[in-house]
Amino acid sequence: MKRYFAVLLGVLTAIGGFVDIGDLVTDAQVGARFGWSLTWVILVGIGGICVFAEMAGRIAAVSHRATFDLVRERLGPRVGMLNLVGSILVTLLTFIAEIGGVALALQLVGSVSHVLIVPFVAVAVWLVLWRAKFSSIENVLGLMGLALLVFAVALWQLGPDWNEVVHQLKPTSNPGGESWQTYAYFGVALFGAAMTPYEVFFFSSGGVEERWTRKDLGVMRANVFIGFPLGGLIALAIVGCAAAVYLPQGIAVETLGQVGLPVAVGVGKIGLAIVVVGFFAATFGAACETGLSVGYSLAQYYGFQWGKFVRPKEAARFHAIVLLATVLAAGVLVTGVDPIMVTEVSVVFSAIALPLTYLPILVIANDPDYLGEHRNGPVANALGLVYLVIVVIASVAAIPLMIATSTGQG
Template identity: 25%
Template sequence: MAKSKFSIGPAALVAAAFIGPGTVTVATKAGANFGFSLLWALLFSVLATMILQEMTARLGVIGQKGLGQSIRELVKNPVLKVISIILVVSAIIIGNAAYEGGNIAGATLGVQAVWDYPDLAGLDLAALIIGVTAFFVLWTGSYRFIEKILIVVVILMSVAFLVTFAITKPDIVGLFKGLLIPSLPDGATLTVIALIGTTVVPYNLFLHSSSAKKKWKTPEELQQARQDIYISIPIGGLISVAIVSTAASAFFGSQMDINSAADMAKSIEPAFGDLAQYMIALGLFAAGISSAITAPLASAYALSGLLNIPEDLRNNKFRIIWMVILVVGVAVASLGLKPVSVIWFAQVANGLLLPIIASFLLWAMNQGFLGQHKNSIWQNILGFVVVIVSIVLGGKSLLSAFQVL
């Protein structure tokens, strides 16, 4: 009977990972520039995330394999294997290091909105605090501890952004209309791509499969993994909806130039009071902590599986991987580089990686080692739709990154 008990788990890590400062900033700009009209894109992205993450959970629980390990084992041709591994490893290192730097830098902007702190020997104090916090959490080498910390962070973000949402008193009818009736205002294409691209994140596929196999070991526990997804991922989506709605209520139709959540934190105080300003800053800082922990962890799981390194949080090679990503991220944020410039590289890497990783996942989920738990026809159809959308989004993401679109 104990095995039937439900507990929040790896999907909470996924929610913590995709609600980073980059997502907060994209959601803020979406609401400020287009009101509630793009909420449908968030709804789609949450459903797509649940489809892919359910597959990774099955891969972990039933196959007891991480996605990186599956990719290494599935590609038999030596040349293709080397090319696949080099491509994915390069994209993960560049992409996650860039996201890490951009997200930490974005979180520091939120802190700066409410706290005028001095530099520490030329380095950003808030970035150092976030980086050191992430370092000690990851260094414990305890999956359960990391999981609990991230669950707390997700709860903190939920409270912060939902309180701000309540303070701004959004138009509920407009909110549901935006969720359920797709529309594409002039100039909104890139914002839709960004909203979906910051939620359906390829690195989370590695993070979830490896985390699921650590937490659950038997087919009987698969239902727990699915319940975890059906609760945690929508909570992450709800946070994004709250951010878009807050920005829409406070700034849509105004003449204010709102380009980030930090701008929103500074601008919201005159109309809605100190509490709203501090809640946004707190939520943005918590988002920075969550990203600082999950991006290096996802990189370590992905590269360990691909390079045949033990997926052991206390293994020195595993630790070196996440430390490199974390140090690069803190350095980028501390040296004053603009988050937008840093995320440009991540945009390119993500545009390349998402369709490839989603295709590998779909391939893995049709293998015989999963037995009766391999993909059904409907799961393949849904997965194929997500892959096609990811290819389109990836192409447009690359074109926009090179200022072609």
């Protein structure tokens, strides 16, 4: 029974981890501008995060070491440093966006500017990361994240023309009449949001935190292959709600409130209250994950004690890094920078960093010295190579598309 409960909690955590501020905003923007025509990108992204998260989780369960710990050892300090720099920059940018997302979610229930809320959010995130148990963070926020399922209910209540939905599912439909450059830009952004690098680093480090062993491989795979697709279904529901409400009116999504408004249209005020809870859980949970991931990456690369499985004083440098990252994130946001803009930039730069994240995982997952009989088989390698080609294409295309479309504006 304990093992089944662990699967359930892992599934809930995966749902919350998949749908963060980047997914919330990008999914709604895509639905409002392109309808269902970019659904294929979400499906490809779900497959990709499942393939590499399974590898990262397997590495943690078999070697009892996190991914970054092995990248430096297996690939050397230079490659490890390149991987570290790319990961830290993207994860820190995402951390800033997530803290801003929590402030925006709280702003929805009051009239206080999100800038004034940011310091309190930062303090709350740091206190949770410093004092709360790892299992409490993932389980409580994972359960609260289920509130986002209200998007699926709202989509059903909105009653879209399902024949039209099927027509829009064709990648070539582009019902919003946008340019194909803009279509490609949002495709890359959507893919980057689905495969944000911190997800696999957090998943791997979390496996070490929870002391996974070979006996837990089944639990780990259930977390991956049930949890992430369920998170993807929520993402599709967000796309569908935005497509049903905003696409016919030609309205673009620019705020977090607009992301949740279709739920109010479909379900009413109760639905809106539920979705605000979901926004808070998803963004606060992702803020905790990204904050921890900053500390994980640096600590694992330089080889000092890390994690919440030890007392804070035994991992003082790890917690100091998390504190400094939190202060930096709050400092950026209190200048008045728009969290939505930070989010839009973060998902594109996530796409740029994808090869630095996933190539080392593929290499280590094939190393018999670390994984023995549990190293990648032919199917895992084939899927890994296919997705590696995709992430390289997305990485190379991201900056030119960002410039050509003025960050999706033209």
